[in-house]
Amino acid sequence: ALQYMKRAMDLLEHVSDRERYLIKGVYYAQIGKSYREKIKPYLDLLKLYPEDEKGNILLGSKYRNVEKWDLAIRQFERVLNINDKSRIALWNLVYIFMKKGWYDKDIDFLKKNKYLLYNRVRYHRYLSDIYTCQHRYDLSLMELQNVISLEANNYKNFELIGNVYYLKGDLTRAQKIYTQLIEKKDLSSELSGRFWIAHLCLIHGQYEKSKENIIQGIKLSEKSGFKYYELDFKLFLAYLNFQHKHFTESIALSKQAFEKALKYNFEENKVEAYHLLSLNTLKIGNIDEAKKYTEELKKMAAKIGDKRGFRYYYHLMGLIAFKEANVLKSISYIKKAINLLPYQSDMDDEHAFYISTLASMYYKTGNIEEALQEYKKVVNLTYGRLRFGDIYSKSFYWIAKIYQKKGWEGKAIENFGKFILLWKEADFYHNEFKDAKKQLITLKRVISM
Numbered sequence: 001a002l003q004y005m006k007r008a009m010d011l012l013e014h015v016s017d018r019e020r021y022l023i024k025g026v027y028y029a030q031i032g033k034s035y036r037e038k039i040k041p042y043l044d045l046l047k048l049y050p051e052d053e054k055g056n057i058l059l060g061s062k063y064r065n066v067e068k069w070d071l072a073i074r075q076f077e078r079v080l081n082i083n084d085k086s087r088i089a090l091w092n093l094v095y096i097f098m099k100k101g102w103y104d105k106d107i108d109f110l111k112k113n114k115y116l117l118y119n120r121v122r123y124h125r126y127l128s129d130i131y132t133c134q135h136r137y138d139l140s141l142m143e144l145q146n147v148i149s150l151e152a153n154n155y156k157n158f159e160l161i162g163n164v165y166y167l168k169g170d171l172t173r174a175q176k177i178y179t180q181l182i183e184k185k186d187l188s189s190e191l192s193g194r195f196w197i198a199h200l201c202l203i204h205g206q207y208e209k210s211k212e213n214i215i216q217g218i219k220l221s222e223k224s225g226f227k228y229y230e231l232d233f234k235l236f237l238a239y240l241n242f243q244h245k246h247f248t249e250s251i252a253l254s255k256q257a258f259e260k261a262l263k264y265n266f267e268e269n270k271v272e273a274y275h276l277l278s279l280n281t282l283k284i285g286n287i288d289e290a291k292k293y294t295e296e297l298k299k300m301a302a303k304i305g306d307k308r309g310f311r312y313y314y315h316l317m318g319l320i321a322f323k324e325a326n327v328l329k330s331i332s333y334i335k336k337a338i339n340l341l342p343y344q345s346d347m348d349d350e351h352a353f354y355i356s357t358l359a360s361m362y363y364k365t366g367n368i369e370e371a372l373q374e375y376k377k378v379v380n381l382t383y384g385r386l387r388f389g390d391i392y393s394k395s396f397y398w399i400a401k402i403y404q405k406k407g408w409e410g411k412a413i414e415n416f417g418k419f420i421l422l423w424k425e426a427d428f429y430h431n432e433f434k435d436a437k438k439q440l441i442t443l444k445r446v447i448s449m
Contacts, residue, residue, distance in 0.1 A: 005030055018052065021045035025058055032265045035305025038062055053082050060092060067307040067342060069096050090117055094126055101343030103130050121151050128160065133344045133382050137168040155181055155189035162196060163347060166203075167382055175200055191217055191229045198236065203389030205426025205433065207244050214240065231260055231269045238276045243390060247280045254280065267304050271297060275312035282319055290320060311337045315354060318361075327365050334358045344383045351384025352391045363398060372402045393422040397432050400439070409443050416440045 005027045012020050025041035042059035045052060060075030073096055079089035090113050097106040107130055110123065117123050128143035141164055147157050162177035178200060181193030194217040201210035214237045221230035234257045241250035254277040261269035274297045282290035294316040301309025318333030338354050359374030378385060378395040385392040400415035416436045423433045 002030055017048055018045060018055075022054065022058070029062075030265075032267060034303045035062075035066055051082055053079060053086065056082065057086075057088050060089075064092060064096060066305040067099070067340075069100055069342070072096055085116055087117060087119075091122070095345075098126075098130060098133070098345040099342040103134055106130055121147050121154075121157075124150075125157075125160065128164070129346060129383075132164055132167060135382060137164055140164050155184065155186060155192055159192045159196065163386060166196075166200060167386065171200065171203065187220065187224050188226075191220055191226065194220070195229070195232065195236075199387055199389055201389075202240075203393050203422055205390065205393065205423040205430055207240060207390075207427055211237065211240055227260075227264050228266075231257055231264070231266060234260070235269065235272055235276065238273070242276060242280055242283070245283075247284050251277060251280045251284075267300075268306065268308060271300050271304065271306070271309040271312055274300065275316065278316050279319070282316070282323060287320065287323060290316070294320065307340045311340045311350075311354070313337075314340070315357065318357070322361060327361070331358065331361055334361065344381065346383055347386050349381075349384040349386065350388075351381050352378050352388035352395075355381075355384075356388075356391045356395065359395070359398065363402070368402045368405055372399065375399045375402070393419060394432060396422070397436055400436070404439060404443065409447055413440060413443050413447070416443070 005023075008023050009027055012023060015023070021041040021044050025038065025045075028038045028041065039059060039062045042055050042062065045055040046059065049055065056075050056079045060072050060079065063069075063072035063075060073093065076089040076092045076096070079086050083089075094106060094110055094117075097103075097109060107127065110117070110126060110130075114123065124143045124146040128140045128147070131137070131140035131143065141161065144157060144161050144164065147160075151157060158177055158181060162174045162181070165171075165177065166174040175197065178193045178197045181189045182197065183193075184190065194213045198210040198213040198217070201207070201213070214233050217233040218230065218237070221227075221233060234253055238250045238253035238257060241247070241253065254273050258270060258273035258277065261267075261273055274293060278290050278293040278297060281293055294313060297309065297316065298313045301313055314333045314337035318330045318337065320330075321327075321333060322330035334354065334357055338358065341349075341351055341354060344351060355374050355377050359371050359378065362368070362371035362374060375395045375398050378392060379399070381392070396415045396419040400412045400419065403409075403412035403415060416439055419436050420433070420440065423430065423436075426433050
């Protein structure tokens, strides 16, 4: 594809102004130009032809990709003024309204445009996602049953059902669905099943079992040439090693993932890998090197123009400031990162990771009321905790510790109990589990006296 795009670029003098700008826009996206360079061809096109439907769609898509939601809404509404039946504009607005957290508005918008949005599978999937974000899991499952009736053989639909059961708290049924995905005679289905089984293991503190499934996923994706899955699994393994305090292994995996992302020109994966590399470097005590990596990440984020990269940057700056005992500055940076998060909308959300960092900072500095509020946010997340099961389950432990400090024995017992129930089959060497059992015995003794 890139070969022919280059050929098209060589022949630009033979096409119209409109076609020239469209070709440039697609080509610059392919070769990883900066955000400003990617949008310039479309801005130039729309100066000449402001009512060009395709140009407005492509510019809106570029704004959407870097989370400039209001600019993207403006572009797609402009498309609807040009063509009020544009399904591309309608679907994009459905997606963006979710990212803005306009869930009720989005449901009304979907239902109002039901007959224009003729893709019934996509329609019911979006409704399911919205209901999931609202904790309305039974309605979400009903929508996914509608999807199954229309498209029974697509493994993605069963993946979504498994995820809803996971968030609903029916972990046994979620595990059964993920296991069925692994057992299907389909490579994509097996990769999906292993990916989510590995995440499910985290909620139970089963890091070794999670690791086994990730390694299987890496082997399968490398063998099959599924590059996105390969990178997802490698970044997941780097995260797992980071959480497990195996920092040297995590650094090596982060570097491998970065090189792969560089080779494939996967921009989001590049910043994610660099974020993990910086986190690990900071954890082993090399602050100067962590600062260097963090500045490099900032340059990457500026080039891409994506808020995700800046979230990683502010997160790292917060951790560096905390390491240097500048508490106020560290909390300010983490809040900046959190403020850049979109609302919950899909399985890639990272809310638990950021919010738990802020909660931990508050706890370590003795601000237990603020810590309690942040940990409560974590356990009340939907999609924002899906990929961070260990953070979710540990939040009950920290909530219990805070209630214990406050002298609220009943609340402490309740939350230690929730944590122990989730981690009853955890890897044996976890200190949190041992401490939770010990504290629970002590608290029950105090209450009985």
